[in-house]
Amino acid sequence: MHAASAIDTLTLAIPPFRPLDSLDHVADHLLQAGYEPVLSVPIVDAERPVGMISRHQLHALFMKKFGRELYGKRPVADFMIRDFLSIEADTPLAQAAQYLTRHMRQPVSEDFVITREGLYQGVGAVLSLLGAMERQAVQHSAQLGHAYRELKASQAQLIQSEKMASLGQMVAGVAHEINTPLGYVRNNVEMVGEFTSQTARLLHAYRELSRALLAADGDAAQVTAALDSIEALEALIDPELLQADQSTLLTDTLYGLNQISELVSGLKDFSRLDQAPTDNVSLNDCVESALLIARNSLKNKVEVIRQLGDLPPLRCAPSQINQVLLNLLTNAAQAIADRGRILIRTWAGEGNVCISVQDTGKGMPPEVLKKIFDPFFTTKPVGEGTGLGLSIAYKIVEQHGGRIRVASQPGRGTRFVVELPCPTVTTPAAVSARLLQA
Template sequence: MTRTSHLIQELEQANSQLLQSEKLAAIGQLAAGVAHEINNPIGYVFSNLRTLTGYVDVLLQIIDRIDDAESLGELRGMKQRLEYGYIREDVLALIGESEEGIERVKGIITALKDFSHIDETTFQPADLHRGLDTTLNLVNNELKYKAEVVRAYGELPLIDCLPSQINQVALNLLTNAAHAIEAHGRITVRTGHEGDRVWFEVEDSGRGIDPAHRPRLFEPFFTTKPVGEGTGLGLALSYRIVEKHGGHIEVDSEPGRGSRFRVWLPVTQPDEPEEARIPQ
């Protein structure tokens, strides 16, 4: 191996390691958001269980008193004193609220499983809308304080892809959109289908991109975020993933009016595609 080829190989390995670090950073950010989303419903389920414990104690007192009560009037007085009517209504409300909380946790866990699929190495037919919804559920904590999220989905066929990697692209675009919005704004996720290609896009009402920065958007380490708030690898990783899938990314932005990133992907892959897995 010549010195030049050896240096090229070392650069490729270093680039792969840097892109891997961005994936790990995204996972850390995702984990923090998921933890917050799970803590909320778990918190009120736990609170409801403590209240229900007190209610059960009251109800058991009333039931135990049935055999010993000297008159029906005594039981009625006890029920009134212990606020049986209120407890009866509130028990049902607490149970319903707790069920909703557990369903929310189950939904987040299911979305996380759909998002990861870290063992994917070959293309498979996938529902792009499901992947987008999964990613939106996972980054809800990141988005809900910054923007209203609007879904504008078209009719799409299943596409050949590595779903977890396309989810990673959507995650990067959505978090970038949230960071671009300084006050409460809007993020719109659209999809469409043209011929043998599909597309999805993320549009934000944020500050937009300086025209001088456009040529460098997909360069590793390039970022306009303050030091410590961005690695500059998210868009570089997204570019590589989309390129490996035989697609491309379009950018439309105007300072002060927001940005739109559109990802084009082929519906089907060649019978023997180039190895699509991003280096681990």
């Protein structure tokens, strides 16, 4: 138990009276220094508290007719309260307060005796107990506030590190994706380089011919030689074919470069670190962005079918929504053992936009389904899954004011539906209702 929370911090060292002391003696002493803070004084016999007497009681007795003469000489034990309140010094504040409120008599400002192992220690005042309780409550609420802020920060940290982890997984795939076009772009450029040197040889031969033709002395032998060497070169290099090949190579190269820049900008979009919501986000663009990043884990085994509806612009943090979608797509791909399909649908609902990711994977039994949103729950081998993906997806969707639902059948597949609120959504039914009203 923490010392600061125990009742002994409230102990007032009030000198006690003995049971045989007279009321006069008590009354005289009460006026002296040391007793000011309390309304009641303790009566102690051989260090054990046996009673209490209050100023109020003394006053009432002495105010009676001849009160002081009648009662002044009598021992205080004749008048003291015997069922006074007594609390052990190491009792926690909250427990003491509970005990006092349960047993306290009026007036509430009455004092109580504090003991240690049954022996007199001092006196406590109900008001100072209340004050201490209040200070403790303030301190607890500050601690709670601090803990809450820390929890929020670590949650944001968790989302960020999961994002980094999933990004890490994806980087290998994306690097591979970039490598393929990069490979043939390099090849093409090398070939264009070779073609350029062939073109240069042809050009050189043509210039030799033109020089021979234009020469003032007009040597026919030189012209014939130039023509022969052109013929020999053209047998090796067909200029028309060369031009056609070169333009195909350049078109392919441009295509490859576009693919690379698409991947790079997709990656940049995806990994945006901003958490702040942005207006005018297209959920369909988020789908494309996540698909681009997930491409490597989907290809060769998953047929992706998109049914993307007309969606109004959405206010959301796109990088976080990308993270949700990427996790749903990765989970779906991981659930498909051999070959399968992922159907992605988006549509505008009543006041929201929805996206469903449905796979033909292995599905989940009810006992797994129950736990999938729990942090660290995973059925994947160590090192493959952290079990954070869905819990973070859940948190992100919740922070956007939306919800995420799932239905699954073992052996048949799983469907996740994410709904995000979008107040501007108006369905045709809502539009016609409004038109009718107008």
